[in-house]
Amino acid sequence: MAKLPQKLERKLEKRRLDDALRELPKSRNLIDFSSNDYLGLSRKDEIAKEGHQLLESSEITKNSSTGSRLLTGNHALYQELEEFLARHHRANATLVFNSGYDANIGFFSCVPQRGDIIFYDELVHASIRDGIQMSNAKSYKFAHNNIEDLSCHIERSRNIDSNTEIYVVTESVFSMDGDTPDLKALANYCNAKGYHLIVDEAHATGIFGNGKDMVCELQLEKKVFARVITFGKALGNHGAAVLGSEKLKSYLINFARSLIYSTALPPHTIACILAAYKYLEKRGADDHTDLQNNIIYFKEQLVELEIQKNFIESHSAIHCLVVPGNKRVKQLSKKLETEGFDVRPILSPTVKVGQERLRFCLHSYNTKEEISRILSLVKNLLDK
Ligand SMILES: Cc1ncc(COP(=O)(O)O)c(C=O)c1O
Structure with a gap:
């Protein structure tokens, strides 16, 4: 086997010395206070059965999507799921991505443009930070859940002119803290100033607002530019979607590289996401x-x-x-x-x-x- 370059060896060694070395855990039969399966939907037999039935009735017989959504991967169940999600989450349009990670890097790498500015909560998820790093826009963090600090940063910003779009990013439930910003105040502030608010709803999807999300619970749908919902947590499945306007959807289909250059989700996964939502609506x-x-x-x-x-x-x-x-x-x-x-x-x-x-x-x-x-x-x- 080829040796790992020394620089990488040193980085791994530092992780070891810092007690921070990551290793893949073995599966253990312990009492679960750690998974994201908040509602236990990953364990529901009836969701698996319903997913299977949906797949059969759709007459899609392939195990794979067979390509990117822009090529051969865009099977009929995608459309059914996206229409369902738009209704359920009260959005004009939705676009499904392969994961929350893909949705965030896809969105942030292509939506904010050179000359625009992104202000992000200092504790946002790594996928948002990675997307921001891939963007040509400038970015600044603001103190966690602190609108005053956000507004100070924006006021102090020197490079804002009439062409600058301002994007503000937060999460409705922070993944490593479990806390929540004052979303109403933040949405009102962004709306009054003409800033674009993006809310990552990964840990709120399916839990708040009667199985919808926090933005729906607070009736802020019209004040938010985009939401990211994910299916790998309370929905007990895998994948994600960006919720926004039809035009935003069309823009992402044209420019979000994590959507364009990646094999789409298999039909079975989409059928099971739909089944999980149907379960939530009927029996959740x-x-x-x-x-x-x-x-x-x-x-x-x-x-x-x-x-x-x-x-x-x-x-x-x-x-x-x-x-x-x-x-x-x-x-x-x-x-x-x-x-x-x-x-x-x-x-x-x-x-x-x-x-x-x-x-x-x-x-x-x-x-x-x-x-x-x-x-x-x-x-x-x-x-x-
Ligand atoms: C806030 C937040 N956004 C996005 C993601 C990524 O979602 P996924 O696991 O679907 O890639 C996570 C995952 O932990 C998350 O906590």
Whole structure:
């Protein structure tokens, strides 16, 4: 085997020394406080069956999409899904991408132009940052969830002229914090100023607004330039979509390279995304109630055990306990693992040094007993 160049060896070694080396985990049969399957839809037999039926009735017999959507990959189920999504999420148009990562790099690399400026929350997801890096626009970060800081940055910006479009980017539920910006205020601010607001709804898709998203829950559809929804989290599947105007859709079809130059999703995946949405619309109420009850119960337990101050304030399915230091947070995660729980440590450099954390993802299928047990263990570990 050819040797790895020394520069790369050194980078890997540094990761090892920083206790930050990433490795692919083995699959483990632990109690799930870590997956993004918030509503348990990945486990529903009836969704798999319905997906299969949809595939059969569509008479698409291929295992693969066989090409990019602009060539042979654009099967009929895509159109059905995109029409469904537009209705369900109250958008004018939707465009499905292969993943949230692809949607974000596709969007941000081609929409903001040279001379435009992107202002992004300092904690936005890596896929948004990567897309911004690929763009010709200038970009600046603003303090997390802080509209005043955003407005200061924009006012201080020297290179704004009448041709400059301003894009503002945030998430409705932050993936590594679980918290939420004041989206109403942000949308009103952007609207009043003529800025384009983009909201990544990855961790809100299917959960807020009766199985829709946070923008729908707050009735902000008309004030938002684009939303990114994903199907790999609460929908229990894979893929993503950009929601916006017909013209934006047409623009992305023409310029988003992650859409144009990549094989489209297989028909089976699209059928199962549709089936998951149909399930949500018809029978998802109980799963939502179970998830909401677990979020409430988790928060009540934090108060009862007097450990809420160690957690980042959140009303979503993601709750984070900040435990500074890669070594310490990994130790805590390991201890919980030996007790049968899967809670992942989030290490630096994924988060800032000193902000390392245990991320608890709550699900409709977690039991109250599991929640009390894991939080009692956490309390004991923190008291040591
Ligand atoms: C906020 C956010 N956006 C986008 C993505 C990427 O989505 P996907 O996993 O579908 O590529 C993630 C994934 O974790 C995310 O948390």
